[in-house]
Amino acid sequence: MKNYISISDIEHIDNWILEAKEIKRKPLSNNHLGKNKTLGLLFFNSSLRTRLSTQKAALNLGMDPIVMNVSGDAWGIEFGDGTVMNGNTAEHIKEAAAVVSQYCDIIAVRAFPTLTDKELDESEQILNSFVQFASVPVVSMESATGHPLQGLTDAITISENTTKKKPKVVLSWAPHVKALPHAVGNSFVQAMQKMDVEFVIANPEGYNLNPEITKDTPIYHNQEEALKDADFVYTKNWSSYEDYGKVLKTDLDWMITKDKIGDAKFMHCLPVRRNVVVEDAVLDSDNSLVIEQANNRTYAAQLVLKKILENN
Numbered sequence: 001m002k003n004y005i006s007i008s009d010i011e012h013i014d015n016w017i018l019e020a021k022e023i024k025r026k027p028l029s030n031n032h033l034g035k036n037k038t039l040g041l042l043f044f045n046s047s048l049r050t051r052l053s054t055q056k057a058a059l060n061l062g063m064d065p066i067v068m069n070v071s072g073d074a075w076g077i078e079f080g081d082g083t084v085m086n087g088n089t090a091e092h093i094k095e096a097a098a099v100v101s102q103y104c105d106i107i108a109v110r111a112f113p114t115l116t117d118k119e120l121d122e123s124e125q126i127l128n129s130f131v132q133f134a135s136v137p138v139v140s141m142e143s144a145t146g147h148p149l150q151g152l153t154d155a156i157t158i159s160e161n162t163t164k165k166k167p168k169v170v171l172s173w174a175p176h177v178k179a180l181p182h183a184v185g186n187s188f189v190q191a192m193q194k195m196d197v198e199f200v201i202a203n204p205e206g207y208n209l210n211p212e213i214t215k216d217t218p219i220y221h222n223q224e225e226a227l228k229d230a231d232f233v234y235t236k237n238w239s240s241y242e243d244y245g246k247v248l249k250t251d252l253d254w255m256i257t258k259d260k261i262g263d264a265k266f267m268h269c270l271p272v273r274r275n276v277v278v279e280d281a282v283l284d285s286d287n288s289l290v291i292e293q294a295n296n297r298t299y300a301a302q303l304v305l306k307k308i309l310e311n312n
């Protein structure tokens, strides 16, 4: 594996989960692998967990992480081919990616979608430009259409917490005041499709994710029906994919409550808006896995970096 930009870069998820658990048990056992290597973390968007856990993962491997908020601190980057650069952008991705490749042995990039231009978002212009023009491996720290470090984390967390051979996992849409990306939902779907779980999606009409990603995963528009007998309830808001980037529904009837999920384990990638997406009683209960999920971000990132360091 040269780059890690999608859940489809995982060949055998069960093997990856086993390896991640071993890393979690002994996080410093490969701290020679990254000696004298630098991880560059480039953020076009905000982050708490990804920013800190990926740095922590690099440090556990003996790497030196360097971080840049590209949108705020770097020159405006041009991605268009053949553009006459007489506007706001001062540096082309061809130079930027080549230059950063001289300072870093691996480049990790976070770049969210516009949610206004579906074609541009689906082209993954920023992430794919780094893959094209960098001379070192590239890791997605969440792109327009996927968050594969989060999806891997979620798979590890479910594997750790299941008491059944084949648990029922429900991905349930929940309300939110802002238009949010599809990336976390997409990568969670792709991760669950690789696992031996009974997996269903629940979302209101008009909120189906990209059918090329959901494929034959059952989609319910009745949340109560979908949640029946769930062992894990993964909650996330996303804006409409069909009516691209639009918020069609904000009332709280899809909010996750203790009454709705009973004894099921609750999962969310964070950050989460309390009492909009999920009520306090769920987040504050012993059935909430959200803090453990955030902890597992380190080991998912460490596994990905380890594999790249070993293979390059």
Ligand code: CP
Binding pocket: 046, 047, 048, 049, 050, 051, 142, 150, 269, 270, 271
């Ligand atoms: N879950 C997640 O990616 O969190 P951050 O946006 O804080 O990095």
